[in-house]
Amino acid sequence: MIQVEHVWHHYGVAPVLRDVCFHVPQGEQVCVIGPNGMGKSTLLGVLAGLLCPVEGRVKIDGRTRGASPEDEQAIRRQVYYLPDQPWLPSLRTGRELLVAVGQVYDIPSRRLFDHVDRLLTLFDLQQQADKTTSGYSNGQKHKIGISAALISEAPVLLLDEPFGGGLDPAGILALKEVLKRLAKNQDITVVMTTPVPSLVAEVATRVLVLREGKVADYATPQALIEQAGTATLEEALQQSVFPETVENIDRYFRPEETP
Numbered sequence: 001m002i003q004v005e006h007v008w009h010h011y012g013v014a015p016v017l018r019d020v021c022f023h024v025p026q027g028e029q030v031c032v033i034g035p036n037g038m039g040k041s042t043l044l045g046v047l048a049g050l051l052c053p054v055e056g057r058v059k060i061d062g063r064t065r066g067a068s069p070e071d072e073q074a075i076r077r078q079v080y081y082l083p084d085q086p087w088l089p090s091l092r093t094g095r096e097l098l099v100a101v102g103q104v105y106d107i108p109s110r111r112l113f114d115h116v117d118r119l120l121t122l123f124d125l126q127q128q129a130d131k132t133t134s135g136y137s138n139g140q141k142h143k144i145g146i147s148a149a150l151i152s153e154a155p156v157l158l159l160d161e162p163f164g165g166g167l168d169p170a171g172i173l174a175l176k177e178v179l180k181r182l183a184k185n186q187d188i189t190v191v192m193t194t195p196v197p198s199l200v201a202e203v204a205t206r207v208l209v210l211r212e213g214k215v216a217d218y219a220t221p222q223a224l225i226e227q228a229g230t231a232t233l234e235e236a237l238q239q240s241v242f243p244e245t246v247e248n249i250d251r252y253f254r255p256e257e258t259p
Contacts, residue, residue, distance in 0.1 A: 001026040001156060001189040002047065007056035009042055016042045017053070018213040024206070026155075027187040029179060031200040033241055034210035040193040041084065043210070044160050047191060048081035060156060077105070080154040084161040084193075086145035090134035094125060094144045097133065098151045105152040112151070119147040122174050139166035146175060159192040163199055176203055197241070201233040209240050216240065 002024035009017040016039045024030050032040050045051040047058055049065050049072065057064050061078060063071040089097060095116060102112040120129045123143040128136055133144060142165030149157055163172055180203060182188040194200060200207055200221070207224055209217040217224060217240055221233045228236035238245065 001028075001061055002191065003059040004047070005057050005059070007043075007046060007053045007058065009039075009046060009051060009053045016213050017046070020056070020210075020213070020215055022208060022215060022218050024189060024191060026189055027183050028205045029183045029190045029203055030192070030206045030208055031204035032191065032193045032208045032210060033195070033197065033200055033237060034216075035241065036195075038210045039213045040210055041160050044081070044083075044158050044191065044193060048079065048158050049075065050081065078154055079156045079158060080105075080149045080152040081158040082145055082149045082160060082162060084164060086141075086148070088133040088136075088141055088144060091132055093130050093132055094136070094140075094147075095120070095129045097144060098147055101148045102151045102153075105154065107151070107153060115151055115153075119150060122178070123147060123171055137166065139168055139171065141165070142167050143171055146171075150178065155188060157188060157190045157192075159190065161193050161195070163194055163196065172199075179203055197234040197237040200237065207233075207237070209237070211241070 004020055004022050007017055007020040008015065020043065032043060034040055042051065046053050052066060059065070060075045063075050065075060066072055092100075098116045098119065099112065102116070107115070120126050123146070125140060125143055125147070128140055133141060136144065145165070146162055149159065162175060167175070176199075179190055183190060183205070192203075204221055206218065206220055208215060217227075219227070224236045224240065225231075225233055228239045230236045230239065
């Protein structure tokens with residue numbers, strides 16, 4: 001469904017993505033993980049067409065991003081991109097936003113209105129649904145952003161830190177289960193970023209580790225565990241993504257030796 005071929009990107013003179021290559025089969029849920037500043041959000045921006053790579057190309061369902069207006073339009077009909085801080089129209093209600101997104105993606109009205117109601121119930125937004133989003137809390141804004149991604153019914157979802165943004169435990173649980181069921185039952189392809197290894201273990205079918213803008217690992221959770229020789233994926237990711245963190249923790253609590 002998604003093919004990334006030798007993608008390079010930089011801001012000014014600082015390379016951010018370096019020869020990134022990977023393939024995402026249909027129905028997979030890929031979690032992109034890595035230290036801050038290693039290119040995770042930039043990678044999603046490139047996949048979404050928000051950023052044009054300096055080198056390389058991205059293919060989605062056999063079409064190349066930016067190859068032609070027709071290809072780009074066809075890709076945009078299949079993809080929904082949710083940034084980590086989504087923009088919401090402050091003078092519109094959450095319900096109005098969801099209906100508008102559904103109409104953009106040509107969801108039939110009867111199914112659209114039913115889906116909107118079910119999403120508002122799922123994320124406990126019934127009381128806020130008909131109020132303008134300017135009065136929403138950060139968590140409620142994030143829930144509406146997630147709901148907008150889901151209402152699109154797009155076969156490819158690109159989600160930048162969907163479990164952040166002040167999402168409460170109920171919202172985290174709901175999103176985890178929805179993503180797992182969509183991938184299992186409807187062949188929805190998901191690429192998401194998250195800084196939390198424990199969440200990766202629950203939702204990922206594959207894990208892509210970025211370090212210094214390069215793909216350090218790309219494998220199934222079980223393969224990463226076997227490769228690291230650990231008992232859990234969280235421990236394996238600590239070795240792969242944050243190998244210096246445990247040592248730095250010990251160093252922090254180690255008293256300085258005095259002469």
